[in-house]
Amino acid sequence: MSDWYRVAGDGRITLTLHIQPGAKKTEFAGLHGDALKIRLAAPPVDGKANEALIKFVAETLGLAKSSVSLKSGQTSRRKVLEVLGANATTIAGLAA
Structure with a gap:
């Protein structure tokens, strides 16, 4: 497993x-x-980048936008997202 994503016991994945x-x-x-x-x-104006990030990650993983949430970093370049219902193997392939 990589440092940039973590899989919780309940299936949630943190990016x-x-x-x-x-x-x-x-x-x-x-x-x-x-x-x-x-x-x-x-x-990076009025939350447009955060909205675009959530939409991009959800579409890439084939999930609804409601399955991806921003946990921290609302105004920072470093952000933590929580993803529900994604496959860890698919997530790992994003860095390839």
């Missing part, structure tokens, strides 16, 4: 992310220390 808002396109950009880096096309 540690490093976000780069205002990028040309939204994409995964590999590992950044102990976090997965994600470039977001959305600007």
Whole structure:
């Protein structure tokens, strides 16, 4: 298992992310220390980047947006998301 995601006993998966808002396109950009880096096309204004992040992660994992929640880092580049109903193998493949 990697440092950037953790699987809880009840199936919840916690993701540690490093976000780069205002990028040309939204994409995964590999590992950044102990976090997965994600470039977001959305600007870091009025929560637009947080909304875009949740939508991007949910769509990538084939989940409803309600299955992905922001646990910490509302105004920081370093964010922690909690994901319900995802497969740990699928999550691990995001960094590839």
